[in-house]
Amino acid sequence: MENSQVNYDTLIPNNVGLSEDRRVLKALEKWHPGYIDWWKNMGPNGFQESQVYLRTAVGVEKNGWAQFGYVKMPEYRWGVLLAPQVENRTISFGNHKGEAAWQEVPGEYRAILRRLIVIQGDTEPASVEQQRYLGQTAPSLYDMRNLFQVNVEEGRHLWAMVYLLQKYFAADGREEANMLLQRRSGDIDKPRMLGTFNEETPDWLSFFMFTFFTDRDGKMQLESLAQSGFDPLSRTTRFMLMEEAHHMFVGETGVGRVIQRTCEAMNEAGITDPYDIDRIRALGVIDLPTLQKKANLHYSLSLDLFGSEISTNAANAYSAGIKGRYNEEKIDDDHLLHNDSYPVLKMVDGKIVTVQENALTALNMRLRDDYIADASKGVGRWNKIIQKAGVEFELVLPHTAFHREIGEFGNTFCSPEGELISEDTFQERRNDWLPSSDDGAFIQSLMHPVTAPGEYAGWIAPPRIGIDQQPGDFEYVQLDEASA
Amino acid sequence: MIDFQTHPSQYKHWRLEFNTEIANLIMDVSPENGIFDGYELKLNSYDLGVDIELYDALQRIRFEHPEVRAVILKSGKENVFCAGANIRMLAGATHSHKVGFCKFTNETRNSIEQASNDSGIKFLAAITGACAGGGYELALACDHLVLIDDGSSSVSLPEVPLLAVLPGTGGLTRLTDKRKVRRDRADIFCSTEEGLRGEKAVEWRLIDETIPRSKFEDHVQAAAKELATQSDRPTESQGIALSKLSKTAFKDNEAIGFNYSTVTLRVEPKVGTATIQIIGPDTPPPDTAEEIAAQGDQFWPLRAARELDDVLLHLRTNEETIGVIVFESQGDLAQVAAYDDLMETFAENWLVREIVLNWSRVLKRIDLTSRSLVALISPGSCFCGTLAEIVFACDRSYMAEGEFEELAFPEATLQLTNSNFGRHTMSNGISRLETRFLGEPDSLTKARESINTPLDAESSESIGLVSAIFDDIDWEEEIRLFVEGRVSFSADVMTAMEANLRFAGPETMETRIFGRLTAWQNWVFQRPNAVGEAGALQRYGSGQKPQFDNGRV
Structure with a gap:
């Protein structure tokens, strides 16, 4: 297939025939220095001269698309890679169902497509910015490498979105591409577009939780964009999903290893009560109730990313054939949804009830439900670790209405169990349900860098297997003088 | 029966704050308090009930607060200034209600301009978040428009591409007549759903300035103070209270009605x-x-x-x-x-x-x-x-x-x-x-x-x-x-x-709003492309694309 080979001759590795597309190549080359500046200023703080054992995409076929090797991050080959074109692909949902997928942007959907791409694109550099100081407190070289892998791939995802903007949206697209480099996570004047992406990622536990919960929202969004009738967007996001799987892995195994270490330490010390927090913390590990609070926080913030339960924009994007549902093609219905309904949790007369709503406008709710199911599986695997260690504790996802800012439950106060309560009660119990500043300070107190190959901080277990099958003492990051 | 009398203590959608010569008029629409059933006033969208309170607030600033020389119109919501008239309300309303509602909102916006021209009450729109449709039309009634420069807040008139109706609360007219936006630019702006922001919006005269978030509040205060210097309102006068009208209903064999005092x-x-x-x-x-x-x-x-x-x-x-x-x-x-x-x-x-x-x-x-x-x-x-x-x-x-x-x-x-x-x-x-x-x-x-x-x-x-x-x-x-x-x-x-015979003589921005703009809007409001079963107003929010009859009339 013509597009499956990646061309490394140009400054920008790609499988989209950039060397023949002078206009877009020029635009991207013009954008490139700004991107490198952004990476140097806003990417990982320090470590820019270190050799990092990273994977780089060299193809787009499912098997053997990546190649591992040492590279200095600023020299990483960020490329423009689209999943192979499916021949005769047709649009599988909405008003254009059955029509050939678009290879160009249809004029009437230009604005809505651009908005979706810009919002998606904005989250990619945002998380790199949020995580830029974490390298300095990495619990191991293995984790440090994983962080940087996530970071460079978020950077590549930015490239992917910028390519679409530059290629298909002319002057407006160029302007938006530049804006993506100008906004900064947490900046008062130029914040990132979505609230969650302006919060700090202050410690490694937050990073793992973020990659598990928040990147999973990203995954769900990519999954629905992968259905898009706009073929270049679909192909781009399909390839991004291959990389995104690693990010989920980093989050899930990161938290899992923290859990495992905590349970081991409890067992070693003969502590059976998971709520014996002071004694557990004295062991230098993070107690399970605090992990539950962290999960409560990151989960609820991530639910907000799905937007309002009932959304006209989501309905429009679906009908237009621009953004589908998770696993759209596997769903057995008419893929039009004109007459279907979908159960939505709502506040009615002060109670949380399930209401049947028009399925088209309830698409955000549906995607959120798919997300919850997906996240629950990971939480189940965490609980297996706890069970296996013989500790009596179960991590649970809080109720959808708990600690929400956006949508139906934005103005309500609710316990993790789903009981509606007063604001006063919520504030009283807040520290039982969400990380307190003391919890944060405790976690922070554990954040000391461990940089010897094969060694791990005392609060996290080593991984079961190394990256790219490397041995346990593999030097994933070769620290240079300046950053060591 | 809809009652036009209200009082700040009963407002559901607005807040008034008085700070000697500057008043804050804060739009914070309560979604569940629409004047009719069947829709939620999301994103600071408004219906007649919201506008009745605005009308009342303006009257109170005039009569109860002669010390006010400048009013800062702003949003009480974080990410939206005002999304304009509520679409679901419009889609559900009778034609006569739509027309009456638009007329009242037009009169209220005109009264903002009258307050500026004749009463020495200057208006500043401090726009944070999306300012769309009727929201931007409300801002257009103000003397000075300041848009926050945060990379996402924008001004827009999305009615044409989104709803197949006109920005009918003076929007089209104020663009060309008041702000003197070039007709081709106005054409582009009115057919671009997401509107404009940043320096381009300033250059096109859609707004007066755009200010970064960190300086926004201070700048708005300073700009309002500056506007206040143009006012000739008294500094030391006491206002008078506008009390509830004395009004009793009556009914006899032939008639129903009200007795007021005069x-x-x-x-x-x-x-x-x-x-x-x-x-x-x-x-x-x-x-x-x-x-x-x-x-x-x-x-x-x-x-x-x-x-x-x-x-x-x-x-x-x-x-x-x-x-x-x-x-x-x-x-x-x-x-x-x-x-x-x-x-x-x-x-x-x-x-x-x-x-x-x-x-x-x-x-x-x-x-x-x-x-x-x-x-x-x-x-x-x-x-x-x-x-x-x-x-x-x-x-x-x-x-x-x-x-x-x-x-x-x-x-x-x-x-x-x-x-x-x-x-x-x-x-x-x-x-x-x-x-x-x-x-x-x-x-x-x-x-x-x-x-x-x-x-x-x-x-x-x-x-x-x-x-x-x-x-x-x-x-x-x-x-x-x-x-x-x-x-x-x-x-x-x-x-x-009657509408044709009453207004002989010169054309003004007001006559164009109530004549040309309103007449065309009322025509559009009757047409299937807007209000038909498959029209844009009815289809809005359903996710289904409207179907247009593209015959030109």
């Missing part, structure tokens, strides 16, 4: 008329500005104007099938004249100025009421000066000639004062008499010469001030015939004919 409304559904009777002042006017202030909202001219306004709004909104409004008055003509003189003597006083401006607005509201309007100048009536403006606002005016045997009232007379010669202009920028006599300059001169003299029916007719005069033999019969004839016509064509 106005009565009598609606006779069988006949198809609503009779508004204004009762003149029962005490002579006070002598000083201090006494006027002391009387406050009980001062007859203010009381009468507020009551009349309430009646008009009630009729427009709650009595949609009543096609003919009959204006009558009763009282001492000389007394009304004395009040008019007083208003002229103290024209410089802030409160008197506000009362006069309030009358101007009420009179314009009459001009813009799409019912057949007729004034009956009968024995004992007191159409003098300001009240005579009502006569000139009507489509027809009939005057009783001579004394009526069975009535104890004095012979009907009509009297002009200075207030009929420019104090109260119509939307076209000139007085009602000037408009009336565009083709008869002599009549205007004669009218001016008659100032301060009670005119009997014959004189009034000879100057051309009334449509016809009838003596007591013919009076009742002629009036009955007129009303019955009028009611038998098509309501649509009456509305259309």
Whole structure:
């Protein structure tokens, strides 16, 4: 297939025939220095001269698309890679169902497509910015490498979105591409577009939780964009999903290893009560109730990313054939949804009830439900670790209405169990349900860098297997003088 | 029944904060408190209920807070300034409600501009978050538009691409007439759903400036202070409280209505008329500005104007099938004249100025009421000066000639004062008499010469001030015939004919809003592309694409 080979001759590795597309190549080359500046200023703080054992995409076929090797991050080959074109692909949902997928942007959907791409694109550099100081407190070289892998791939995802903007949206697209480099996570004047992406990622536990919960929202969004009738967007996001799987892995195994270490330490010390927090913390590990609070926080913030339960924009994007549902093609219905309904949790007369709503406008709710199911599986695997260690504790996802800012439950106060309560009660119990500043300070107190190959901080277990099958003492990051 | 009276303590959607010369007018719409059922007022979108509160807030800033020189209009919500009129409300509303709603919102936005031009209350729109459609139209009514520069907040008029209707609350007109945006740029802006932001929006004159978040608050305060320096409002005056109108409902065999202190409304559904009777002042006017202030909202001219306004709004909104409004008055003509003189003597006083401006607005509201309007100048009536403006606002005016045997009232007379010669202009920028006599300059001169003299029916007719005069033999019969004839016509064509005949003379931004923009919008509001089952308004929010008939009309 013509597009499956990646061309490394140009400054920008790609499988989209950039060397023949002078206009877009020029635009991207013009954008490139700004991107490198952004990476140097806003990417990982320090470590820019270190050799990092990273994977780089060299193809787009499912098997053997990546190649591992040492590279200095600023020299990483960020490329423009689209999943192979499916021949005769047709649009599988909405008003254009059955029509050939678009290879160009249809004029009437230009604005809505651009908005979706810009919002998606904005989250990619945002998380790199949020995580830029974490390298300095990495619990191991293995984790440090994983962080940087996530970071460079978020950077590549930015490239992917910028390519679409530059290629298909002319002057407006160029302007938006530049804006993506100008906004900064947490900046008062130029914040990132979505609230969650302006919060700090202050410690490694937050990073793992973020990659598990928040990147999973990203995954769900990519999954629905992968259905898009706009073929270049679909192909781009399909390839991004291959990389995104690693990010989920980093989050899930990161938290899992923290859990495992905590349970081991409890067992070693003969502590059976998971709520014996002071004694557990004295062991230098993070107690399970605090992990539950962290999960409560990151989960609820991530639910907000799905937007309002009932959304006209989501309905429009679906009908237009621009953004589908998770696993759209596997769903057995008419893929039009004109007459279907979908159960939505709502506040009615002060109670949380399930209401049947028009399925088209309830698409955000549906995607959120798919997300919850997906996240629950990971939480189940965490609980297996706890069970296996013989500790009596179960991590649970809080109720959808708990600690929400956006949508139906934005103005309500609710316990993790789903009981509606007063604001006063919520504030009283807040520290039982969400990380307190003391919890944060405790976690922070554990954040000391461990940089010897094969060694791990005392609060996290080593991984079961190394990256790219490397041995346990593999030097994933070769620290240079300046950053060591 | 929709009640137009409210009070800041009852607001559901707005907050007013007063900080000496600067007031904050904060839009924070409560989603669940729509005036009708069936929609939620999300994203600071508005319906008639929200606008009724805005109207009330503006009245209170005028009368209760003379110290206010600049108003900062802002949003109480984090990510949205105002999303405009609520689409689901519009989609669910009857055609007449949509039209009435738009008219009221237009009048309220015009009154913001009147406050700036004539009352010295300057308005600054501090735009944070999305400012779309009616939200931007509201901002356009302000003197100075500051948009936060945060990379996402924008101004837009998405009606055309999104809803297949016009930005009908003055949006199109204010772009080209007030802000003088080039027509091609206005065309681009109005057909681009997401609107504009940043320097481009400034360059296109859509906004006045865009300021980064970190400096925004300080800048808005400074800009408001600067605007305040353009104001001539008093610094040390006390405002007067606007209390709830005294209003009691009544019902008898033929009619329902309200008795106010100085106005009565009598609606006779069988006949198809609503009779508004204004009762003149029962005490002579006070002598000083201090006494006027002391009387406050009980001062007859203010009381009468507020009551009349309430009646008009009630009729427009709650009595949609009543096609003919009959204006009558009763009282001492000389007394009304004395009040008019007083208003002229103290024209410089802030409160008197506000009362006069309030009358101007009420009179314009009459001009813009799409019912057949007729004034009956009968024995004992007191159409003098300001009240005579009502006569000139009507489509027809009939005057009783001579004394009526069975009535104890004095012979009907009509009297002009200075207030009929420019104090109260119509939307076209000139007085009602000037408009009336565009083709008869002599009549205007004669009218001016008659100032301060009670005119009997014959004189009034000879100057051309009334449509016809009838003596007591013919009076009742002629009036009955007129009303019955009028009611038998098509309501649509009456509305259309009257709107065309009422506003001769120069075009202004206001006449273009109420004429061209409104007429086209009302046409669009009737068309299947907007309101048909597969039209954009009905399909909006369903996720289904509207279907358009692309035949050009």
